[in-house]
Amino acid sequence: MVTTILLLAIQTLNAQPGRFGLPACDAPDQQLATRTAFTLCHSNTHKAPLWTAYQLTSEMLDAPSAPRQHFRHDPELASSAADVDYRNSGFHRSHLVPALDLASSPAALRESYYLSNTVPQLPELNMSAWRRIENDIRKLAAQSDVLYILTGALFDCGNIQHIGPNQIAVPCATFKVLLSTKGDTRSAYAVILANEPAATRQTVSIREVEQRARLDFFSALPTPEQDILESTTTSLRPQRK
Numbered sequence: 001m002v003t004t005i006l007l008l009a010i011q012t013l014n015a016q017p018g019r020f021g022l023p024a025c026d027a028p029d030q031q032l033a034t035r036t037a038f039t040l041c042h043s044n045t046h047k048a049p050l051w052t053a054y055q056l057t058s059e060m061l062d063a064p065s066a067p068r069q070h071f072r073h074d075p076e077l078a079s080s081a082a083d084v085d086y087r088n089s090g091f092h093r094s095h096l097v098p099a100l101d102l103a104s105s106p107a108a109l110r111e112s113y114y115l116s117n118t119v120p121q122l123p124e125l126n127m128s129a130w131r132r133i134e135n136d137i138r139k140l141a142a143q144s145d146v147l148y149i150l151t152g153a154l155f156d157c158g159n160i161q162h163i164g165p166n167q168i169a170v171p172c173a174t175f176k177v178l179l180s181t182k183g184d185t186r187s188a189y190a191v192i193l194a195n196e197p198a199a200t201r202q203t204v205s206i207r208e209v210e211q212r213a214r215l216d217f218f219s220a221l222p223t224p225e226q227d228i229l230e231s232t233t234t235s236l237r238p239q240r241k
Contacts, residue, residue, distance in 0.1 A: 020148060020179060021220035022053055023213075031077055033116065037108035038097045040116060044079040046160075046169035048119050051152035051215065052096040056141040063104035074116035081115040085164025094121035094174070096151040098134045119153045120163055120170045121195055129193055133176060133201055136236050140180060140189070148179040154192070154212050171195055175209050177217050178236070179229070188218075188229035189236045206230035 025032040025041035030050065033040050038054035071093050074080035086093055096117050102108035111117070121130065141147040157172035178189040190206045193199055206217055207230050218226055 019220070020218040021216075023051055023150070023215035023217060025050070033074075033076055035108065035111045036105055037102050037111075038117075040096070042074075042077050042080065042116050043169075046153075046155055047079045047081060047166055048153060048169050048171070049096055049116055051150055051213070052117060053148070053150045054097050054101070056101055056137070056147045056149055057145070058142045060101065060104055061138055061142055063100075066099040066103035066109055069099075069110060069113045071113050071115055071118065074114040077116050079166075081118070081164065081168045082166060083115070085115075085166050085168045086120065087164075089120065089163040090123075091120035091163060091170065092123045092126040093118040094126045094130060096153075096174070097149075100134075101138070119174065120168060121174065122197065122199075124197065125193060125195065125199060129199065129201055130174070133191060133193065133236065137176065137178065140178065140236065144180040144182050146181050148181075148218075150177040150217060151175065152177075152209075152213055152215070156212050173212075175213065176236075177206055177209055179218055186221075186225070186229065187234065188232060189234050191236055201236075203233055203235050205233045 022039065029044045031042045033042060038052050040052040041050045043050050071083055073082045093115065095112060097112055099109055099112045102112050137149065152175050153171035154173040154175060155169060155171055161170040162168060163170060173192050173194045175192045180187045188206055190204050190209050192202045192204055210217060
């Protein structure tokens with residue numbers, strides 16, 4: 001019964017992924033893909049995702065731990081990475097949408113392991129700083145009615161590294177952009193994590209992410225509210241009650 005309720009919650013949320021507006025994904029080399037519980041924009045040039053969007057509620061956090069699965073090529077995106085691209089590369093397959101957040105749906109969990117939902121990230125970051133960011137997001141979701149999460153990769157460095165036979169681009173950094181709703185109150189958060197040894201999260205405004213990623217987030221919000229939310233810098237770490 002609980003599983004059924006969670007599945008219905010995911011389906012309902014996925015029906016309104018653009019409630020506050022999604023970034024554009026209409027360039028000639030970009031493909032928009034809709035999954036069971038998230039949406040992604042894939043770059044055929046970088047052969048990697050540019051951004052993903054999904055929604056997380058406290059009910060979805062009640063799911064059991066996510067059984068680990070094998071990463072696989074995305075059958076719907078020809079330019080998606082293959083597992084061979086990561087072998088001996090020195091990089092981890094870093095989820096943009098975490099598998100644990102989708103554990104309540106077998107289909108969504110399986111899709112989270114498509115390599116179109118991953119980018120090359122240094123192992124020390126994927127296993128520490130990035131994981132702590134994901135954990136803090138789950139804590140924030142537990143205090144929200146709905147948490148809207150956009151995760152993406154930044155390719156604005158001078159020389160982009162590539163890995164594997166298919167030449168998958170290694171991002172300079174990854175980001176999280178969040179909009180929390182609680183009753184009539186909305187709060188915004190943004191963090192950037194450089195893809196460099198010993199990097200730590202950088203708390204930034206959404207405006208800064210927009211400038212680096214050349215994207216427009218939450219464009220459906222009223223302009224005055226959007227200006228306030230996107231110019232504010234707020235720590236992601238939830239306050240202790």
